[in-house]
Amino acid sequence: TPNTPPVAFDDSFSTGEGTTLRGNVLNNDRDVDDDTLSAILGVGPSNGTLDFKEDGSFTYTPDDGFLGMDSFTYQANDGTDDSPVATVNIEVEIIEEVVAFGSTGDDTLDAANLPDFNGIDDILFAGAGNDLAELTDAVGGNRVYGQSGDDTFFFGDNNRGFGGDGDDIFYLIGDRNILTGGGGSDQFWFALAEIPNDFDTVTDFEVDVDIIGIGGLDVGFSDLTLTQQGNDTLISSNEADLGLLLNVDSTQLDENDFAFG
Numbered sequence: 001t002p003n004t005p006p007v008a009f010d011d012s013f014s015t016g017e018g019t020t021l022r023g024n025v026l027n028n029d030r031d032v033d034d035d036t037l038s039a040i041l042g043v044g045p046s047n048g049t050l051d052f053k054e055d056g057s058f059t060y061t062p063d064d065g066f067l068g069m070d071s072f073t074y075q076a077n078d079g080t081d082d083s084p085v086a087t088v089n090i091e092v093e094i095i096e097e098v099v100a101f102g103s104t105g106d107d108t109l110d111a112a113n114l115p116d117f118n119g120i121d122d123i124l125f126a127g128a129g130n131d132l133a134e135l136t137d138a139v140g141g142n143r144v145y146g147q148s149g150d151d152t153f154f155f156g157d158n159n160r161g162f163g164g165d166g167d168d169i170f171y172l173i174g175d176r177n178i179l180t181g182g183g184g185s186d187q188f189w190f191a192l193a194e195i196p197n198d199f200d201t202v203t204d205f206e207v208d209v210d211i212i213g214i215g216g217l218d219v220g221f222s223d224l225t226l227t228q229q230g231n232d233t234l235i236s237s238n239e240a241d242l243g244l245l246l247n248v249d250s251t252q253l254d255e256n257d258f259a260f261g
Contacts, residue, residue: 006031008076008086015060016095016120017067019141020158020176025074025088026056035078042073042085047092062092095121095141102127106149110134111142126151130166135159136173146182172200180204187259189213190235190243199234199241207252212243215261224258226250 008029015021026037039056047070048062062070070090076083100117102109106129111119119138123145126133130149135142140158147164155161157174163182170179171189175198179188186209188202193216205212214224217237225236233250235243 003078003080004032005081006035006037006076006078006083008074008083010086011088012091013060013088014091014093015062016093016139016141018062018064019095019120019139021060021090023058023060024056025058025086026076029056029076029083029086031076031078033078035080037076037078040075040077040082042075045070045072045090048090060090062090067092067094098122100124102129102131104128107131108134111138140174140176150184172196175200177201178203181206181210185209185211187211187213188243189215191215191217191237193217195238195240196242199243201244201246203246205245205248207248207257210257211259212245212257213259213261214242220260221255221258226253 006029011025013021013023026039029037031037038054041052044050047066048060050072051059071087073085073087075085098117100114104127107126109124109126109131111117119135119142121141123143125145126147128148131151133144133153136154136156138156140156143160145162146168148166150166151163151168153161153170155172155174155177158176161170161177161179163186165183167184168181169187171192173192175196177200180203190200190212191214219237223237227234228250231247233245233248234241
């Protein structure tokens with residue numbers, strides 16, 4: 001029976017200014033023979049950075065300051081034939097920055113429920129008290145200030161977190177977050193039961209005071225690789241980069257600086 005080539009349909013996505021977009025171009029493509037499809041990149045975007053995978057998944061980050069339409073092309077392949085070329089159109093839109101506030105008490109601040117806070121390039125001041133900031137599903141680009149108190153943060157991708165005074169805990173479900181713990185003994189959980197796609201960064205890690213947490217990976221201190229990169233230390237495990245500690249000498253770190261779960 002002759003093979004029937006797959007059909008790739010054009011796709012349209014949108015993202016905010018400076019905000020990384022994740023998607024998959026094969027989700028709406030079809031093959032009448034029910035063959036497994038793979039994706040082949042054609043012409044890349046003109047105004048952003050594209051990481052394109054064979055399974056059709058991609059991440060796109062617009063260039064700084066870019067607004068408007070960008071695009072790239074691809075073809076679907078069924079193992080024998082390529083589809084006609086399809087175009088992926090991406091609209092990069094301006095984002096109005098929102099400032100949200102907690103209170104002087106113990107607050108639970110969920111990006112999904114805060115008025116006008118959509119979790120895209122927004123600012124959150126948690127205020128005094130032992131607060132919980134939930135931004136796991138937020139798109140990213142947010143700045144979150146814990147201020148005083150022992151605060152807990154749940155972050156998705158690409159946020160900036162400032163713990164402030166107190167013993168703070170950062171649970172990093174996503175990656176590419178930049179964290180400043182502030183005063184107190186802070187915990188930074190770089191991995192939570194899965195290998196991150198990219199690493200997070202801590203700007204003020206204090207040896208013998210703060211803790212790096214790695215959970216659910218079935219590893220211990222002996223399974224880690226600590227690499228000196230200039231003044232900074234990159235923490236890796238099983239060839240995956242987990243976190244970067246700025247201005248930390250790798251030789252100063254030992255198992256007492258880590259927690260495993």
